[in-house]
Amino acid sequence: MIVRPRKEDHLVIGKYTGKVIVGVGLLMCIPLLTSIAFAEWDTAVDFIVAISACMIFGFGTQALCRTQKDLSWSHGLVVASGSWFFATALGALPALLSGHAGSYLDTLFDVMSGYTTTGLYLLQDLDHVSNGLNMWRHLLTYAGGQGIVVIALTFLFKATAGAYKVYVGEGKDERLLPNVIQTARAIWLVSLTWLGIGTLFLGFRGMQLGQGPVRAFFHGLWVFMGAWSTGGFAPQSYNTFWFHDIGYEVICIVIMIAGSFNFALHWAMWTGKREEIRKNVETISFFVTLSITTLVATFFLAQANIYPDAMSLFRKVFYQLVSGHTTTGFSTIYARSFVTQWGPIGLIVTTVAMAIGASAASTGGGIKGIRMGVISKALVQDVRRMISPESSVIMEKYHHIRDTWLDDGLVRGVMTVTIAYLTLYGIGAIVGAMYGYPLEQAAFEMVSAASNTGLSCGITQPNMPDLLKVVYTLGMWLGRLEFMSVFALIGYGVAVVRGK
Amino acid sequence: MAEMPRVVATRRQEIIGYALGIIHESLWILVFTLGAYIAAVIAMAVFK
Incomplete structure (x- = not known):
């Protein structure tokens, strides 16, 4: 029997969703100030409208949903996925009002792409977008990388047991510090420190390349x-x-x-455990799979004689594969070059790199290195069990911050999420193929969306079919939140309608 | 058994630790990048 949620459940979900949306509204103040600094008055008005919408929604929901009840696990999951849904719907307003978007669906696609750190976009005439809107696009992706719930946790939540449940609902389950609010602040410390250093390096390099100081700084900040x-x-x-x-x-x-x-890896390195980078199962998995994909692509593209020298080959192959494997989506080749120059082998290798993706509890997406590591260890464990005497006890362990023994429950959980990702990739590829795109290109584009990468082989364009835009948008959302919280939201909706 | 005195890092030691952590991470990535370049040189020499 499905139990219908009670009024108290609606109130607690509404209250915390409202808090997150207020956070989104506060975040929009940064592009608003950017617009004012550059005297972009039309853009400033767009942001004032969008901030007002967020504040009315956020504070209005909190006023309507007054409760002292703390969040349960199911509430945390629904708040996380619901917040992402409303943050996308309201975050799309500035781009929609700017006149650079073909439709509201296109702006939803772009904002979901930003929050989920995907990077595919349908915005038109990008080279003439205002500085304010550019700041918002990049801030979306920077904030989405840390997690919009993490932002709200840092500034707007009290340290309750329920706060951790929303944090987990956003696809992160690492505690860098004992308290979840301290963990959220540690994530921000890591990100902001890197932001300062990275922007300086990119800014100075931009100035060396001939950009003016202001332009070099802003480009450096946005590229960072x-x-x-x-x-x-x-x-x-x-x-x-x-x-x-x-x-x-x-x-x-x-x-x-x-x-x-993984933010836990950064924190371990920063707090003196420097050997972690060579012992951690995720970094080992990442460096092994990146090496294999790089070697395969280098081998085939060297034979194909596409690039004139080793430096060109390295710059194109390694950069695209790092971009794909980390699920970034930066590119230094034209989108169609994946098809016309790299060919099927290049497409497949890049698709595999994107599908595996980055580390868990990082800014990246995909199946994740830790799952690949656990699956590899489980495979080794099973093979060792098969070739050992029946009475022997074979146990494998993996290292991620600390040593953990593999057990069947852990492997089952990892396999469930991995199969969910593969199913999502498959469904999107089939929908793309049904619209007439070659299967390997349709698979490339869907894996890019659902692993939150953002590399494109040319399918993602404003004139692509609307259904494909919806499928890619859902793929980004499901992939980023790792399924469970979106399923919880759907289950919540079903319980409201059909529960007793 | 007497309890060991707890060592608490000063703010300065914490910041130095953070800086060393960032340098360590960056150097690992740069060494790996250099490895990828060497692989490209070898691939061009052998397969082209």
Whole structure:
């Protein structure tokens, strides 16, 4: 029997969803100030309208939903996915009002792409977008990388047991520190420190390339946000290809890989456990799978004789694969080059890198390195059990901050999420193929969306079918929140309608 | 058994620790990037 949620359940979900949306409204003050600084008055008005909408929704919901009840697990999951839904609907207003969007669906696609750190976009005439709107696009992806719930936890939530449940609902389950609010603040400390250093490096490099100081600083800031959040947004339609500079590319590679690391790994490194980077199952998994995909792509593209020398080959192959594997989505080749130059092998290798993705509890998406590590260890364990005497006890362990023994429950949980990702990738690829796109290209684009990468082989365009836009948007949402909280939201809706 | 005195890092030691952590992470990534470049050089020499 499905139990219908009671009034108290609606109140607690409404109250905390309202808090998160107030956080989104406060976040919009940064692009508003940017617009005012650059005297972009039309953009400033767009943001005032959007901030007002967020505040009316956020404070209105909190006023209507007064309760002292704390969040349960199901409430936490519903608040996380519901917040992302409303944050997307309201976050789309500035782009919609700017006149750069073809439709509201396109802006929803772009904002979901930003929050989920995907990086695919349908915004038109990107090279002439205002500084305020560009700030919002990149802030979306930077905030989405840390998690919009993490923002609300940092500034707007009290340290209750329920706060941890919303945090988990957003696809993160690491506690860097004993308290979840302290954990959220530690995540911000890591991200803001990297933001300062990364922006300085990119800004100075931009000035060396001839950009004025203000332009170099803003481009550096935005490119940093795109790289660190593994979002892949850039202020130009040519993405990071626009810079044509190996120095800029190497800085981006460092930021993309660092951004794809688990926040728990960063925190361990920062607090003295420096051997963690070579012992952690996620970094081992990442470096092994990135090495394999790089070697395969290098082998085939060297044979295909597409690039004239080793430096060109390295710059194109390694950059795209780092971008794909970290689920960033930066590119230094044209979208159609994946099809016309890299061919089926290049497409498949990049698709595999994107599908595996980054680390858990990082800014990245995909199946995640820790799951690949656990599956590999489980495979080794099973093979060892088969070739050992029946009486022997074979146990494998993996290292992530601490050693953990593999047990069947853990492996089952990992396999469930992995199968869910593969199913999502498959469904999207089939929908793309039904619209007439070649299967390998449809798979590439769907994996890119659902793993929150953002590389495109040319399918994602404003004139693509609306249903495909909806499928990719849902894929981004499901992939980023790792299914459970979106399923909880759907279950909540079903319980409201059919529960007793 | 007497309890060991708890060592608490000063703010300065914490900041130095953070800086060393960032440098360590960056160097690991740069060394790996160099490895990828060497692989590209070898691939071009062998397969082209």
